[in-house]
Amino acid sequence: xxxxxxxxxxxxxxxxxMSALRRALIRPELGGLVGIVAVFAFFLLFAFDSGMFGxxxxxxxxxxxxxxxxxxxxxxxxxxxxxxxxxxxxxxxxSGMMIAILSVTxxxxxxxxxxxxxVLCIAIGALNGYIVIRTGLPSxxxxxxxxxxxxxxxxxxxxxxxxxxxxxxxxDVAEGDWLASLFGGKILTGFFTWLGNAGLIETFERGTRxxxxxxxxxxxxxxxxxxxxxxxxxxxxxxxxxxxxxxSGGDAEAARNSGVPVSRVKILMFMxxxxxxxxxxxxxxxxxxxxxxxxxxxxxxEAIIAVVIGGALLTGGYGSVIGAALGxxxxxxxxxxxxxxxxxxxxxxxxxxxxxxxxxxxNTYIRRLITGER
Amino acid sequence: xxxxxxxxxxxxxxxxxxxxxxxxxxxxxxVDVYPGECHCLLGDNGAGKSTFIKTMSGVHKPTAGEILxxxxxxxFDDPRDAISAGxxxxxxxxxxxxxxxxxxxxxxxxxxxxxxxxxxxxxHDLANQVTMEEMRKMGINLRGPDQAVGTxxxxxxxxxxxxxxxxxxxxxxxxxxxxxALGVRQTANVLATIDKVRKQDVAVVFITHNVRHALAVGDxxxxxxxxxxLGTAQRGQITPExxxxxxxxxxxxxxxxxxxxxxx
Ligand SMILES: Nc1ncnc2c1ncn2[C@@H]1O[C@H](COP(=O)(O)OP(=O)(O)O)[C@@H](O)[C@H]1O
Ligand SMILES: [Mg+2]
Numbered sequence: 001x002x003x004x005x006x007x008x009x010x011x012x013x014x015x016x017x018m019s020a021l022r023r024a025l026i027r028p029e030l031g032g033l034v035g036i037v038a039v040f041a042f043f044l045l046f047a048f049d050s051g052m053f054g055x056x057x058x059x060x061x062x063x064x065x066x067x068x069x070x071x072x073x074x075x076x077x078x079x080x081x082x083x084x085x086x087x088x089x090x091x092x093x094x095s096g097m098m099i100a101i102l103s104v105t106x107x108x109x110x111x112x113x114x115x116x117x118x119v120l121c122i123a124i125g126a127l128n129g130y131i132v133i134r135t136g137l138p139s140x141x142x143x144x145x146x147x148x149x150x151x152x153x154x155x156x157x158x159x160x161x162x163x164x165x166x167x168x169x170x171x172d173v174a175e176g177d178w179l180a181s182l183f184g185g186k187i188l189t190g191f192f193t194w195l196g197n198a199g200l201i202e203t204f205e206r207g208t209r210x211x212x213x214x215x216x217x218x219x220x221x222x223x224x225x226x227x228x229x230x231x232x233x234x235x236x237x238x239x240x241x242x243x244x245x246x247x248s249g250g251d252a253e254a255a256r257n258s259g260v261p262v263s264r265v266k267i268l269m270f271m272x273x274x275x276x277x278x279x280x281x282x283x284x285x286x287x288x289x290x291x292x293x294x295x296x297x298x299x300x301x302e303a304i305i306a307v308v309i310g311g312a313l314l315t316g317g318y319g320s321v322i323g324a325a326l327g328x329x330x331x332x333x334x335x336x337x338x339x340x341x342x343x344x345x346x347x348x349x350x351x352x353x354x355x356x357x358x359x360x361x362x363n364t365y366i367r368r369l370i371t372g373e374r
Numbered sequence: 375x376x377x378x379x380x381x382x383x384x385x386x387x388x389x390x391x392x393x394x395x396x397x398x399x400x401x402x403x404x405v406d407v408y409p410g411e412c413h414c415l416l417g418d419n420g421a422g423k424s425t426f427i428k429t430m431s432g433v434h435k436p437t438a439g440e441i442l443x444x445x446x447x448x449x450f451d452d453p454r455d456a457i458s459a460g461x462x463x464x465x466x467x468x469x470x471x472x473x474x475x476x477x478x479x480x481x482x483x484x485x486x487x488x489x490x491x492x493x494x495x496x497x498h499d500l501a502n503q504v505t506m507e508e509m510r511k512m513g514i515n516l517r518g519p520d521q522a523v524g525t526x527x528x529x530x531x532x533x534x535x536x537x538x539x540x541x542x543x544x545x546x547x548x549x550x551x552x553x554x555a556l557g558v559r560q561t562a563n564v565l566a567t568i569d570k571v572r573k574q575d576v577a578v579v580f581i582t583h584n585v586r587h588a589l590a591v592g593d594x595x596x597x598x599x600x601x602x603x604l605g606t607a608q609r610g611q612i613t614p615e616x617x618x619x620x621x622x623x624x625x626x627x628x629x630x631x632x633x634x635x636x637x638x
Contacts, residue, residue: 238495240485247482250471257433257465259454259483317473371472371524 028311028319031362032326035309035355039330043337052340055201055215060340065332066225067280068306069325073232074269074276075303076324080236081269082249082316083132083139085125087146088277088303092296093154095121096281100167100291101157103174110170111179118278124150125274129267139270147300155293171289183224183279184286186217221283225325228276232321245269249316305352306331309359313367330355382445384409384577385430385461385546390439392425399425401601402439407546412568412578414588416621417598423581424466426598427548430579431463432456457483462539466550466581470531472524476516477505479523480538508537512567529560536567540576547571548579553587565591585617597621 043052051057071088078085095117102113128146132139158167174180196203196213203213236242247255248262256262277296285291309327312319335348383406392400399422407413417423428434430441432450441448443459450456456463470479481501488497502519509516512533514526523531532552539547549568553561568591572578582588588595589609596606597620604620 234495238498240487240494240496243478243482243485243496246474246478247471250473254465254471255482257431257453257463259452259457261454313473317471367473370522 028366029323029326030311030366031359032310032320032323032330035330036326036333039333039337043333043341047337047341050337050340050342052337055213057336057340059215061332061336062222063219063332064336065329066219066222067284068302068328068331069225070221070228070276070280070283071273071299071303072306072310072324072328073228073321074273075300076307076310076312076319076321077232077236077245078269078273079304079307079312079314080249080316080319081245081266082252083129083266083269084143084304085128085270085273086140086143086300087124087128087150088273089296089299089301090147090150090154091121091124091274091277092281092284092299093291093293094150094281095278096285096291096295097154097158097167097293099282099285100170101161104167104169105161107173110174110177114179114183114282117282118275121274121278122271125271126267128274129270132270133263133266154295158291158293165293166290168290170285170291174286174289180286181220183220183282185220187220187223189217192216219283219287221287224279224283225328228279229321229325236321241265246317249318251317302331302352305356305359308363309355311359311363311366313363314360318367318370327359381408381410383407383442384444386440386442387426387430388440388442390426390429390441391437392422392429392434393437399601400429400436403598403601403603405596405603405606407577407579409545409577410572410575411593412572412580412591414592414595415579415581415598416583416585416588416595416617418583418621420600421598421621422601423583423598424550427463427550427579427581430456430546431461431548433463454483457542460543460545461548462542462544462546463548464532464535464539464550464552466554470523470535472522474523475520476509476523476526476534477501477519480505480508480534480541484542504541508541509534512537513563527560529556529563532556532560532564533567536564536571540571540574544576546577546579548581550581551583552580553582553584561587583621585614585621588617589614 052061071092075085075088098117098120099110099113102108102116103110108116124146128139128143131137132142135142155165158165171184174184192201192213192215195201196211201213201215204210236245244255244260244262244265247258247260248265252262277299280299281296284295306327307319307324308314309330310320310323310325312324334351335345338348338351339345385407387403387405389402389404390400391398391402403422403426405413405415405426415423415426425434429436432453432455435450441450443461448459450459453463471482474482477498478501486497486500486504487494488500489495505519506516514530514533523534526534532549536547536549536552552564556564565587568578568580572591572593580588580592593609594606595609595612595617597604597617599621607617
């Protein structure tokens with residue numbers, strides 16, 4: 001046999017050099033970036049005078065985007081690891097309700113209510129993951145079950161305990177609580193007062209808050225969003241665990257055979273998704289001062305859509321946290337921008353559907369580019 | 375030819391049985407593998423070859439039987455145990471993840487770390503550099519370490535997988551049908567790689583159902599048939615025709631071969 005003679009010539013002259021454009025195209029963030037530019041260009045052109053780009057307007061869509069971002073980070077890492085969580089929205093309602101019941105109805109200190117709720121919800125996330133791993137069922141079905149189970153409890157508990165579906169009074173009991181301020185407080189308030197005094201941002205012109213800036217600080221919600229995005233991005237791209245996330249979603253069997261602890265990775269990602277839902281819920285409860293049984297409805301789909309717009313593949317193994325954050329920003333800007341521009345808000349859904357379709361088609365095309373499959 | 379058997383075997387599989395429910399995939403198979411030899415495992419589809427090497431690489435726990443690694447009994451709970459003991463496996467399917475870069479695939483499960491403060495991060499620079507170097511040694515010119523494995527040909531993927539196993543210091547390299555989906559030239563490359571690896575004193579377990587591929591590089595040959603072994607033969611002690619017959623489980627192929635004019 002003459003196999004040795006040929007071993008030097010493996011390089012394949014038929015593989016074309018990749019153009020810079022193609023190279024840029026296979027970055028998962030590309031769709032999100034293009035979307036952001038388009039969305040901002042649109043609103044700058046057509047809604048510049050609407051107040052959307054004043055300090056209050058900016059704070060408004062930033063806050064809404066931050067909400068989307070928090071759950072998108074969890075959904076993104078989980079999707080790259082090859083799984084879905086449809087119970088995110090119900091988890092938001094459930095954990096908000098737990099905090100309210102424990103702190104207002106049972107009179108626990110708010111920090112304890114928050115800690116217990118986080119532990120409980122992360123445990124439910126782990127249970128989701130454990131059932132998926134043990135049964136081998138699609139996570140779609142398992143978490144769909146939890147979508148109903150958790151929502152059911154979220155309505156049942158306050159109704160049997162207090163005979164109503166909204167529990168308010170959280171803000172009063174949270175006053176001065178150290179942990180609550182980590183979710184409901186604001187930072188840089190001194191800086192914004194200074195900006196107001198210096199005339200750099202708008203201030204109230206009359207009323208009890210005359211002279212104070214209209215925007216008096218950055219809500220912790222936004223701080224959480226940025227922190228989670230940075231954490232998620234570094235975890236995914238710069239750590240060993242990140243490589244395991246890609247591998248688990250790319251091909252669980254191949255990853256397992258290479259020594260990647262796939263079950264552990266997936267269960268941890270379910271727990272992280274639950275954690276993100278809990279952060280969302282706690283911020284929301286602290287902001288509204290109440291918990292409602294219908295909170296978080298449809299959030300799981302909004303999170304998944306943001307992630308897909310951000311370039312992640314529904315089939316797992318590919319995606320980007322930065323992309324998901326951009327997807328969430330597109331969401332926030334469009335939703336609030338339409339509101340500022342006075343457009344009927346139901347059109348937002350139309351926009352969502354269309355952009356989702358576009359994103360999925362683009363992603364499928366990109367996938368072919370990367371893997372060279374036809 | 376027979377000098378290798380004077381060493382101790384690196385791995386001894388003694389009377390391995392594996393049942394999947396009512397299916398008896400392995401009914402007591404014994405094989406010894408020595409450092410520096412290429413041990414070919416032959417058999418028709420469904421003979422139990424993949425199942426056998428999966429018990430060797432920690433994917434399956436044997437229903438009965440014993441595994442001695444370096445003379446000591448071993449119990450692998452999962453593939454990680456086998457990998458850290460020095461048993462690297464290139465599985466028949468699913469060896470690489472197409473969506474991930476060559477470099478990420480190369481180091482999958484073995485990521486190099488660099489410390490920044492108290493935290494440990496994936497050392498991409500080192501990973502990329504090593505990957506490019508190893509690929510060049512194997513004669514594969516990558517566009518870059520971030521090229522996705524999905525863009526490589528089947529033979530190149532096998533070569534990446536083999537290079538990865540050798541790089542991480544495998545003492546036993548198991549290749550499950552690495553040539554079955556390849557073209558002529560790619561097959562030749564993989565066989566040449568096996569030969570290279572064997573000369574580095576690594577024990578190679580080479581699974582194939584192609585007798586010619588086996589005879590090209592094999593030192594010893596074990597034939598599996600319906601979950602049983604018909605014994606191990608040395609190179610030179612067995613003819614291609616005999617091997618072929620053993621694989622088919624008897625004489626029926628001879629008749630067929632005659633009617634086809636000896637082309638199988
Ligand atoms: N995980 C499994 N569960 C049930 N049966 C299996 C499993 N893996 C293999 N088998 C059966 O064991 C036998 C041997 O399969 P395999 O080892 O893959 O054969 P080979 O690799 O020699 O073609 C086949 O009959 C196959 O159906
Ligand atoms: Mg097989």
